[in-house]
Amino acid sequence: MLQLIILQAASGGGILNLLMFPILLVIMYFFFIRPQQKRQKDQAKFQTEIKKGDDIVTLSGIIGRVNKIEGDIVSLQIDTKSYINVVKSAISKDMTESYRKGTPAKME
Known part of the structure; x- marks a missing residue:
């Protein structure tokens, strides 16, 4: 016990x-x-x-500038006369500030 x-x-x-x-x-x-x-x-x-003129990156790595927004579809300018349409949910991040800063690469 x-x-x-x-x-x-x-x-x-x-x-x-x-x-x-x-x-x-x-x-x-x-x-x-x-x-x-x-x-x-x-x-x-x-x-x-997202607004017109923003530089963005898509999930697939394409960098472009927002040209036009129509509902859920965003038109990106990826070159002088090249445009593609992507869905808003395929946009990954904003590159506007970092892209325009233009920090040069270091030479070693």
Whole structure:
């Protein structure tokens, strides 16, 4: 009988084991899910704020200047007289500021 009581006391930590899983879920939420949601929200905001004249990059790596926006379709000027149409959701990031700064490459 005494052995049974000692074994039950030794195993203990029942409440700690019960709390470990929810704590792990909270940590995963703040390190993985929440930052991804923030990135998606920022990307959606960026795609709604695209305007004519912005230099952008598509998901496929094409760099162009926004020529015309018609609903969900964006016309990009990729060369002097070359235009392509892409869907807004295919636009990855804004290159306007970094592209126009024109920082020269370092010569080694």
